[in-house]
Amino acid sequence: xxxxxxxxxxxxxxxxxxxxxxxxxxxxxxxxxxxxxxxxxxxxxxxxxxxxxxxxxxxxxxxxxxxxxxxxxxxxxxxxxxxxxxxxxxxxxxxxxxxxxxxxxxxxxxxxxxxxxxxxxxxxxxxxxxxxxxxxxxxxxxxxxxxxxxxxxxxxxxxxxxxxxxxxxxxxxxxxxxxxxxxxxxxxxxxxxxxxxxxxxxxxxxxxxxxxxxxxxxxxxxxxxxxxxxxxxxxxxxxxxxxxxxxxxxxxxxxxxxxxxxxxxxxxxxxxxxxxxxxxxxxxxxxxxxxxxxxxxxxxxxxxxxxxxxxxxxxxxxxxxxxxxxxxxxxxxxxxxxxxxxxxxxxxxxxxxxxxxxxxxxxxxxxxxxxxxxxxxxxxxxxxxxxxxxxxxxxxxxxxxxxxxxxxxxxxxxxxxxxxxxxxxxxxxxxxxxxxxxxxxxxxxxxxxxxxxxxxxxxxxxxxxxxxxxxxxxxxxxxxxxxxxxxxxxxxxxxxxxxxxxxxxxxxxxxxxxxxxxxxxxxxxxxxxxxxxxxxxxxxxxxxxxxxxxxxxxxxxxxxxxxxxxxxxxxxxxxxxxxxxxxxxxxxxxxxxxxxxxxxxxxxxxxxxxxxxxxxxxxxxxxxxxxxxxxxxxxxxxxxxxxxxxxxxxxxxxxxxxxxxxxxxxxxxxxxxxxxxxxxxxxxxxxxxxxxxxxxxxxxxxxxxxxxxxxxxxxxxxx
Numbered sequence: 001x002x003x004x005x006x007x008x009x010x011x012x013x014x015x016x017x018x019x020x021x022x023x024x025x026x027x028x029x030x031x032x033x034x035x036x037x038x039x040x041x042x043x044x045x046x047x048x049x050x051x052x053x054x055x056x057x058x059x060x061x062x063x064x065x066x067x068x069x070x071x072x073x074x075x076x077x078x079x080x081x082x083x084x085x086x087x088x089x090x091x092x093x094x095x096x097x098x099x100x101x102x103x104x105x106x107x108x109x110x111x112x113x114x115x116x117x118x119x120x121x122x123x124x125x126x127x128x129x130x131x132x133x134x135x136x137x138x139x140x141x142x143x144x145x146x147x148x149x150x151x152x153x154x155x156x157x158x159x160x161x162x163x164x165x166x167x168x169x170x171x172x173x174x175x176x177x178x179x180x181x182x183x184x185x186x187x188x189x190x191x192x193x194x195x196x197x198x199x200x201x202x203x204x205x206x207x208x209x210x211x212x213x214x215x216x217x218x219x220x221x222x223x224x225x226x227x228x229x230x231x232x233x234x235x236x237x238x239x240x241x242x243x244x245x246x247x248x249x250x251x252x253x254x255x256x257x258x259x260x261x262x263x264x265x266x267x268x269x270x271x272x273x274x275x276x277x278x279x280x281x282x283x284x285x286x287x288x289x290x291x292x293x294x295x296x297x298x299x300x301x302x303x304x305x306x307x308x309x310x311x312x313x314x315x316x317x318x319x320x321x322x323x324x325x326x327x328x329x330x331x332x333x334x335x336x337x338x339x340x341x342x343x344x345x346x347x348x349x350x351x352x353x354x355x356x357x358x359x360x361x362x363x364x365x366x367x368x369x370x371x372x373x374x375x376x377x378x379x380x381x382x383x384x385x386x387x388x389x390x391x392x393x394x395x396x397x398x399x400x401x402x403x404x405x406x407x408x409x410x411x412x413x414x415x416x417x418x419x420x421x422x423x424x425x426x427x428x429x430x431x432x433x434x435x436x437x438x439x440x441x442x443x444x445x446x447x448x449x450x451x452x453x454x455x456x457x458x459x460x461x462x463x464x465x466x467x468x469x470x471x472x473x474x475x476x477x478x479x480x481x482x483x484x485x486x487x488x489x490x491x492x493x494x495x496x497x498x499x500x501x502x503x504x505x506x507x508x509x510x511x512x513x514x515x516x517x518x519x520x521x522x523x524x525x526x527x528x529x530x531x532x533x534x535x536x537x538x539x540x541x542x543x544x545x546x547x548x549x550x551x552x553x554x555x556x557x558x559x560x561x562x563x564x565x566x567x568x569x570x571x572x573x574x575x576x577x578x579x580x581x582x583x584x585x586x587x588x589x590x591x592x593x594x595x596x597x598x599x600x601x602x603x604x605x606x607x608x609x610x611x612x613x614x615x616x617x618x619x620x621x622x623x624x625x626x627x628x629x630x631x632x633x634x635x636x637x638x639x640x641x642x643x644x645x646x647x648x649x650x651x652x653x654x655x656x657x658x659x660x661x662x663x664x665x666x667x668x669x670x671x672x673x674x675x676x677x678x679x680x681x682x683x684x685x686x687x688x689x690x691x692x693x694x695x696x697x698x699x700x701x702x703x704x705x706x707x708x709x710x711x712x713x714x715x716x717x718x719x
Contacts, residue, residue: 012046018055021045023064026075033072063144066117088131088146092611095124099177103130103143106607110140116177118144121203121211123176125152125237125611152611154200155239156180157231159222160215162192169198169213173235178210186214195219195227197234222708225441228626229330236619237612238328242339245316250339253310253346257354262379265356268301269381272405275349276458279387282334284349285574287357287382288461290405297371298364298408302465303380305347306356307573308583311338318580322605325612327575330623332441336575343574351382358583360465360570368412373468376590391454410453413460420463424563426523428540433660435627443631446659462571463562469586470566474556476589483599485581485606486556487567490548491516497546503681504539507695516560538643538655538695549614552578552606554599578609625710628661632712633705639717644696647680652692654700654714663712665700670716 013021021043026032034042036053043052056073059065065073091105091112099116101124112132122128127150130143158171158180167182180198190196197217204211217240219227230240242250273289289301311317321337328335336343349355357380363372384401386394394400395410421427436445466487473484497519501511509529511522523543530536547561552569559567570586573579581602588595646653651666667674667683674683674692682693700714 019059030075033074035072088129090129093122093124093126112141112143114143120145122148153237155234156198157234160190160194160196180213181210182213188215190215190218195222232619232622233335236615238335246320249316250341265377265379268378273380273382274384275382276386276391283343283574285572287349296366301359301361302461303357303359304571305574306358307347307580309356321577325577325609326616328616328619331435331627347574349382351385354381368415388454392452395453410457413457416460424520426520426561427527433624443627446631466568466570467564469570470568474566483554483597483602484585485552485578487569488553488557489550489559489561491560492546499679500542500546535695551610554603629705629707629710629712632661632702636702639699639701641699644694647683663714665714665716
């Protein structure tokens with residue numbers, strides 16, 4: 001068999017021809033890594049080594065080849081796909097700790113994997129245009145960022161490093177992979193190694209190219225509580241201060257409710273009304289009223305702060321509220337969505353003040369059955385501000401302010417709750433961590449919050465209002481859809497549920513996972529069983545991980561976790577922008593009116609609000625973890641009981657009883673190697689065959705703490 005004669009042998013090719021032939025060569029050998037000398041030898045062209053080197057560099061710039069560290073080149077994987085297979089889509093970057101990312105595109109079923117080298121200057125949370133293809137022999141799409149459409153964050157916290165001629169900031173955030181260059185005149189006088197906030201003013205395309213920034217705030221030296229909390233907020237994309245234009249707009253708002261405005265609203269000021277909130281709450285965005293009607297029925301009003309009355313669409317206040325989308329609740333502070341004049345004053349339903357509200361009013365008959373509903377703008381006058389503890393004391397003793405009213409509300413709430421669970425609502429009894437802090441923010445105590453009747457009472461009436469508003473708008477648009485903001489929750493991942501059921505069976509708990517309805521019933525049985533058998537308690541967070549994430553969207557698919565066909569968020573507009581949108585759309589579809597907003601634009605807002613919600617939750621988790629590590633720092637050397645909460649390749653996580661502080665025990669600290677099951681629910685000693693599994697009770701010693709890494713190191717204490 002004779003070898004095929006090279007078409008380039010003995011020829012001197014033009015630059016364009018040379019590049020074409022080089023690409024063909026690599027495509028014939030897609031896994032090969034070739035240097036210029038090898039390329040020259042295989043092409044057998046007359047072109048010298050320099051011209052081949054130049055052609056290779058041009059192909060790297062054209063993103064056909066990749067330059068490797070050993071002076072070799074290889075074909076980009078995506079270059080193997082036919083051009084017709086490449087399409088561009090818009091999505092949001094979800095960066096991993098390795099530097100690669102997934103682009104979440106609304107119009108694609110699967111997320112698009114993008115290698116770090118193909119991200120350009122895109123960072124976590126950025127909205128980008130991405131070229132997408134599916135490599136031969138694979139099912140999942142891959143891509144390359146074409147351009148950054150919108151930056152998710154321009155502020156970063158990091159450490160300033162100074163030299164004689166320039167400075168640069170090393171960001172704390174793991175998914176900001178490059179340093180930020182700062183001219184010396186833009187350092188705000190900060191010192192070397194000082195923690196600062198830097199605003200990026202100039203971005204550069206290409207991985208590894210440093211953006212240029214300006215220091216906006218000096219935070220001081222690392223280690224203080226204030227620096228840590230501010231860093232958490234900034235690094236999750238939340239600005240600490242409101243722009244001057246927003247503050248100015250808020251200050252211009254009138255503090256009194258004009259008489260003309262009162263006449264436009266349904267007047268509830270003479271009806272018994274009160275709020276029930278946490279002891280340390282400063283903003284009260286919901287109140288309950290109760291009134292007995294002449295027909296013997298009971299009328300209960302769920303009154304919500306009318307934020308949309310003050311925050312007008314398109315105003316500076318509105319644009320900033322959308323940008324933030326949510327208030328952020330850290331352990332020792334709240335970063336509000338709205339300026340203080342609105343959140344703590346105008347829109348806060350404080351006692352003994354007339355307040356503008358948007359209300360959902362429900363009529364219950366003598367058997368506590370819901371027989372009527374009304375939605376509209378109102379004015380209220382709260383008679384009393386209860387803390388949860390005060391309301392609970394009245395419920396338990398039957399004595400105190402509005403004891404009879406609270407008794408009736410609690411009775412009706414209980415029946416609403418019972419009906420909700422009967423119809424498929426899931427009740428995960430997850431422990432919520434709380435802290436008692438000293439005047440400097442140092443944690444004196446870590447404990448888990450107990451949900452009592454007063455908490456559940458408020459929760460059930462808020463759920464009722466949210467559900468009824470969503471159903472009203474949905475039915476109003478039955479003939480022609482009214483685009484609306486729904487709070488949806490998809491069914492669980494079947495593979496994850498099957499894995500959970502298998503593990504639960506080994507712990508003696510049987511689950512029926514034949515249908516979404518049966519799964520919900522099994523989860524509720526699990527919650528009850530865990531109250532008796534503490535080893536099952538660790539299954540609850542695992543069950544939560546099988547669930548889809550709740551989100552905001554204009555496409556209603558129902559809320560699986562609550563068992564509702566229709567659900568929205570209507571009850572917290574002071575701290576959630578989704579609720580502001582809901583109020584605006586609802587108002588324009590009352591009293592026989594019919595209004596349709598642009599669904600595409602509404603969906604874009606829903607996506608943004610969902611992203612901001614996830615960031616706020618991450619910030620809250622980080623602050624809890626910081627405070628837990630700070631608390632355990634004074635307990636180094638002590639021994640605590642706990643349970644195995646997770647297993648990784650390197651070791652296992654232990655959550656301490658009572659305070660849920662979580663630490664890590666490395667397998668390398670044990671006296672034998674361990675083998676991990678694929679499910680990561682169990683580890684087995686290779687010599688002793690001893691098993692460590694999720695939920696096992698253990699005793700651990702606190703070995704060390706690391707605040708900067710939010711890490712608690714533990715050692716297993718053998719009995």
